[in-house]
Amino acid sequence: MKLILYFYIFFLFLLLGPAVSAQENNEPVETRVGKLLAQMTLEEKIGQMTQIDFSVISVENGQDADDPVDQAKLDDALFNYHIGSILNAPTTPNNKAQPIEKWRNLTQVIRDTTFRTRLQIPVIYGIDAIHGANYTRNAVLFPQAINMAATFEPELSFQEGKFTAKAVKASGLDWNFAPVMDIGRQPLWPRLWETYGEDVHLVGAMGEAFIKGHQADDFSAADKAPACLKHFVGYSFPINGKDRTPAWIGERMLREYFLPGFEAGVKAGAATIMVNSAEVDGIPGHANYKYLTGILREEMGFTGFTVSDWEDIIRLYSRDKLAASPSEAVKIAVMAGVDMSMAPFNYSFYDLLLQLVKDGEVPLSRIDEAVSRILRVKFQSGLFDRQQPALAAADNFASREAVELNRRAARESIVLAKNDGQLLPLPRQAKVLVTGPTANSLSVMNGGWTITWQGNKDELYPQDKPSLYRALLEKAGDRVSFVGGKRFEDEINIEQAVSEARNNDYIILALGEKPYTETLGNIETLDLPPPQLQLARALQATGKPIILVTFGGRPRIITEIANNAAAVVLGFLPGMEGGIAMADILYGDVNPSGKLPITYPRDTNGITPYDYKPSEEFESNRYWPLYSFGHGLSYTRFETSNLQLDKTSIANGEDINVSVKVRNTGNLTGKEVVMVYLHDVAASVTRPNRQLKAFRKVELKAGEERTLLFTLTWRDMSFIGVDMRRIVEPGEFRVMVGNETATFSVVKN
């Protein structure tokens, strides 16, 4: 009888539960946050601020188990520590992409368990889905960010965001640690390729588009998910090029180069922000009150929550010696403005913060503030709606449209840097030798965060996606021969390559880097590893025309090889469709349209960016890269002309309209990126020689001409003045498009 009564109560609870939350659904988010917060104990609040790695709740070797959740450990996490978030794939550090059904089941187990907790607060499950859902097996894995930037097509970034959010949600996951809004101005840094390149405007445009696709206006929708801007701020500029090492960025540089991307992301509605794992001007990101609270909250008006990076709060003590104890580290980080701690392997953050609040060292008001921000995002994400299990996988995961988008993005992201005597496209009947360490591997085209963290397990890559060699074989059959291995590491027999080269008309030499990310990708020089140079020199000696193809995340120095090559095609990390896309370009089935989103250095110290200062191009100083930012050839030709401005002078707050004609003067349909640069001729702070302020990619048939209109805003003319405030100074400005320049002046009111 007692049992029946229990069942009755249980079913009544099930019936009423959703009814109550449905009613609450109509209330404004702020009301719901306030009501929930009022019911929470201190322990429950601090739990919300704690994020653990999946391994903490996993059975041993969870990456290989069908049911990886250890229910007892999960119960401990949720009932004893009330944790608010989980991250990562089973099981760190051996994490690897999991089948979608497994993801759906394991996240459902977590969801079901949260519904048994006192307040039924959902866990927000975060994942690095930085080029598609890279931890779900068989996901569509797009070109990495550096390639997306090379497309100069924000629409592609928008679509990537849209398809990635769908794949994340179909995997039962809630939250994506993307996009990276760090600006890529340090070519040695092993995460350069995770950025949208070196330009302020391009970074903002690509990131904003990604967020809009990923979140839209309402990310409670079943196929949308909150994004996470990272890593706030200055992470990408380590002075020695090594990951997680100091940057020295003055306030003006911070505001002119490093903040605008994040500002664009916040404006686009990004729900969360991850903190810089390193330090700027001697202050670790996680201790930087001025950045995390002063700039991010008070100036930029960010209302979402901040999450620490991996284990970084405790590192204020264990690495940086900023704190004298683990407890002080927690206090500093929380008081600086970190809302959630990616702990991630234990509950020490929880224990220490609880004690700090009890001891009056951290005020409850700060806890309430952080928890409100977390709950707000959880409500906005629709996580409290228990009627909503994972999004259906059919049509949302690995859809035909996503694959097509991926191929298009890969094709548009490849940069034809050199093409002497129009050697490319290759004639179909030509006999071609393919060789080099990046010729026959999928991992070298995908980079880190692919199936595994480092992305280097070729054996786990999908069998149906061709490497460059296999894609060429599919196109040209037995006219293609190959010397090399299956992995980057496999040694290449130089003698064999040379003798094979003699039987062929052309050599496609594929060089570059193996996959990597974070500190494991640190290097001592941008020079290519010596065996690659040896191979290149031996092949050059044959006198056969060389088409140099590169894959990899950084601009490794290729100057000598490129100078001796007839053609150079820069692939960077074009993703799973990279082999097909590269083969399409080499044989002219696709007309290349990618443009460099970074300056490609000629030498190891060639780290001057395109928007250099006057003194960097003065006397014997030169901006003399191998390939400039924005460079990229086509199989047709384009000309811009008739650059016009609608005014010759403007006053306070006014915009100026720019028009320019672009014409395809060649014989093929092609895509061109028209770039509008601005230069402030004289100012109280030295100004860059030019800065990209607007761009548009257009497709034109042979002979077709189009007039493009752009608007330059007052903000485009501004800079960070002597007093650190954004200003526009009166005087002359130059607008540059192609070979033309037009001038206007800003007059005093």
Ligand code: BGC
């Ligand atoms: C990386 C972040 C990433 C996080 C979670 C960190 O090591 O710096 O970019 O989001 O791990 O995987």
